Amino acid sequence: MRGMTDLGPLSLSPVMKPADPPGEPLPGIIKTKVFKEEDYINMPWKNGLGGTKQIAIHPHTADFETEEFIWRLALSEVRDSCSFSVFPGYDIALLLLPEDERDGSASVKNTVHLRRGSLTSPVALHHNDQATAVPLRPLTPYTYSGEWPTSCKIRTGPMRHLTFIANRELTRVTATLETICLHGLHDDGECSDSDEAVHKAPGEVNGTKKDATGNGNGTALPLGDECKNPMNGNVNKLLIGNYSIVYVVSGAVRVTIEGTLEPHTVLAGQTLVCERDDDSSPTDLAMTPLRKDGRAFEKESEHQDATVLIIQVNILRPERRRHSSLSDVSSFSQARPRGRSGSIIVYDDQPLPPLAGIDGDTAASSAARAVAGPSSPTSTIPMRSWDSARHYKPPVFSSRFKNESEVPPAVVRDQLIIDEFPVGAISTVWINMVKQGLSEWLRIPVIVARGKEEGPVVGITAVVHGNELNGVPCIHRVISDIDVSTLKGTVVAVPCINVPGYLRYTREFSDGKDLNRMFPGSPTGTASQIYAYNIMEKVVGHFNYLIDLHTASFGRVNSYYVRSDMNDAASAAMAKLQQPQVILHNSGQDGALRSAAMTRNIKAITVEIGNPQQLQNQYVQWSYQGVMRILSWLNMFQLDPADLAPAAGPPSSTILCSKGYWIYTKTGGVLEVYPSVNTVVRKGDLIARIKNIFGNIVDEVYAPGSGVTIGRSSNPVAMAGDRVLHMGVIKREGEVLAREAKENY
Incomplete structure (x- = not known):
């Protein structure tokens, strides 16, 4: 046995169909199911960097994107460097798989042929943005905390890996990687070619052969009636957890579980999930190797090794498993809707909640009466009473419930050259702007979403003024909702233009100048002029359309409004598609980024979305919807009507100002x-x-x-x-x- 690891408290999620009618499972009942590859749930990544196939999840009715779960097993193919989602409260185990020899697809042929124990590491992980890399080696389980922000760097070709995620508080998980050989193992861990080749001292106990874990098997189970000469390449395991999962990495095995009627044949790439009730006694599991097609060996020359990952999951809180069988687990998890429900901050341009008298017998009411004091009919000052404090409602689930990766780790470039980035994928890049006081590059972050089909280049910029931040979450949401497999053209998002101002919490650039009065800049001017010039030459000049996101500045508040040259048909259409409260006709000629873009025939608008140095969900929602409408108008992206639900809709009317x-x-x-x-x-x-x-x-x-x-x-x-x-x-x-x-x- 090689590659054994204790994964600690983990949680996985199998997708299993109930074998019995819904209801409370009978004590001691064992349920099993073999999941074939066509049973796996395909979840392509919208960023085009890979895809996931969900094998199993518990509870089996849980929606991975919207609900909590106990454990989840998935198979992923990562085609390029990416970032993994975080899972606070969970542990994550990865198993890098060797090349899938069963498949002749181009993606597999391009994969480096991996072997267990290989000294080369085609994949490396970086946790918590640290420079030190953790190499992943084939068929060597690796476990890390789900709280750690993790990026994956692909060094050679695409990779395939199993991901097992487990709730740290609710589970205990162990995993072993077994090599099942026809004639058992040598003492060096390698498969033997014949019975005689096995060393007696490490391989036998009182005349019986050891299994892959080094434990005596007792007697070998027969391989089937068609096998004339039964062979002894068996592995026995004692199942004590609530769930046991067998994933066949290579070869094929026959699995016999005590208490079940018939053995199961599990081929490479298939998964067997066994559920045991809390009242079940320890259960024996035996595995014997088979041919690739699942048939027993008819002669020794056909023998083939099998590599199997065995995961055992023990649920720690039986009281939360009242309905945790394969047939009914709905009591554990309740769906929580995604999406934004409106602003979470009350501003002076929003109505306050209605006031109410202090009535009732609640503790809060009693406390409020104590503060307010007795009312007096002769009092000349009217008493107004507030409702009791509201209960906090946490936001909807985080991005950990989306497919593995949204944006990959960034590369560094001297300028934006869109053709350098892959089609059908999202890429991130740091663009060198100017040298700062340490003679190091000052860089701006850029996200490039390239569709698979040709189309326009739309730029979205934010934080031209360092304290105007509502555009940042707007860009984040646009990028996370774009599916590059259906995108036509390219979306280039720059979530922070004025990096020095952003880091100093100031509106101005580092030289104290308003950067949005310096465009198009100059290659030999002041610091802000040179910076503005490089923004135009290295990034903005590649756009066909520009949506520049702003807010009010310190000491001011704004409506949701758009500045646009309404005499330009395309810019006017973009302004109206934002559906703001106000559209202000402004032709430019003021040194703003929008003006410089229009001079280069880049159709542009400025969107003013609320107030400075804070994030306002309602304004962010409105601006996000406006950007998506513009992409749809340009035939770049098919807009989902669900994203524009009436409850989150834009202002009902727009006022045009000359x-x-x-x-x-x-x-x-x-x-x-x-x-x-x-x-x-x-x-x-x-x-x-x-x-x-x-x-x-x-x-x-x-x-x-x-x-x-x-x-x-x-x-x-x-x-x-x-x-x-x-x-x-x-x-x-x-x-x-x-x-x-x-x-x-």
């Missing part, structure tokens, strides 16, 4: 701004007051014209000349939009 302008303060003080964003204001309305520090009103600000509030100040501390309100002038019917429309930033 121009916009800011209203500024004339004096300093404590600023109170009254209109919320996305609110229609009439000319002459009082929109703000300024008080001195003692509370006296020193100035009042009135709307100089009618319009809609696009953004507003949220900072009460105002200097003379600070911003108050961003007003949009609503386009009149029949009005012709100006050829050049700018704003007083």
Whole structure:
């Protein structure tokens, strides 16, 4: 026996069909099922880097993408370097498989022929972003904690591996890798060619042959009636866990389980799962080698070794297994819906929840009454009572319930050359921008999703201002929802343009300049100009379309609105597909990234999605939906209507503004701004007051014209000349939009 390892508390998930009608299993009953390869559930990765076939999962009704599970066994093929999903609370065991000699496909022929004990390592894992690699060797089980962020580097060709995932608190798992030989094993662990070749001292105990684990077999089980000369190449195991899993790596075996009517024939690539009730006594399992076609050997010259992985899973909490048989396990796991349900943060432009009186006999109500005190009918101050504290509801399941990998580890390049990246796959890359003070490269992150068919190149950029972050999760969701197998063209996402500002939590670039007023930049200008120039030359210049994601800056809040040159048909269509609250006609000519792109005939819009230095789920959802509508409009991606459910839909109407302008303060003080964003204001309305520090009103600000509030100040501390309100002038019917429309930033 070689390759034995104790996987510790693990959890796997078999997909088994009930052999009996639903109900409570009878004590001592043993259920078995052989899963053939056509029974495995195919789960291709949307990033095109590989695919997974789910062999079995427990509970058998569990949906891997939406529900908790106890254990799961899967077979994966990884075609390129990738990142594995994290599984907090689980342990993960990997077994790198040798080349599948049963299959003559091109993918297999290109696979390096792996043998157990090979000194070369075609695959390496990196945990927790550490530089030190952990080599994976063929047929050597490797276990690691599911909490560790892990990337996989493929050195030579695609790889195939088994993945066993187990819940650390609910299971104990052991795994052994057995070599089953016709004539047993030498003392060096290699298969013997004949009975006489086996060394007696290590191979026999009181005249009986040892099995692969080194334990005496007693008597050998016959191979079948058709075998005239029974042979002794058997392996016996004692099953004590709730689940026993036998995966045949190579060869074929006949498995006989005590208490079952007939033995099972399991061929290479097939899996036998055995379930035992808690009340079952230890069960004997015996395996004998067969021919590749599953028939017994008729003569010794046909003999073939078999390599088998045996996993035993013991469930630790029987009280949670009341219905954990193959027939009914629904009590363990309840489905939890995926998706976003709306903003989790209340802002001043969102209504507060209704107030309620402190009534009832609950403990919370009693505590609230104690705080509020007795009400008095003669009190001149009305008492308002709040509902008791709300119960926290955790978010939906994380990405660990998606297929193994979303984006792979990044490579480094001097510029973006899309043709260098594989079609039908998602790639990540660091692009060298400029040298910083240590004479090391300052790089920006880029994600490239290339479809299998030709099509346009759409760029999505975020964090041109270092504190404007809502675009980052928008990009993450777009990339995670794109299936490159159906994508036409290429999506290039840059989740952080202004890396120095992002790291310093500031809007500006490292030289203190507003980067979004420096485009298209200059190769010999200031630091921000050179950086802007390289952004255009190395990345943005390869786009056909650009969606630039922004938010308000510090001290301001925004509506969900879009800046676009509405005289350009393609840009106007992109703006409308975002379905924002406001569209602001702006022709550019202001040093912004959008303006520089339009100068190069790259159709572009700027999407303003909420407020700075925070993540707002509702705004992220709206912008994500808008980007997906644009990709669908360009015939690049088929939009799933489920992603645009009414509950998460965009604003119901859009206001088109022919121009916009800011209203500024004339004096300093404590600023109170009254209109919320996305609110229609009439000319002459009082929109703000300024008080001195003692509370006296020193100035009042009135709307100089009618319009809609696009953004507003949220900072009460105002200097003379600070911003108050961003007003949009609503386009009149029949009005012709100006050829050049700018704003007083």
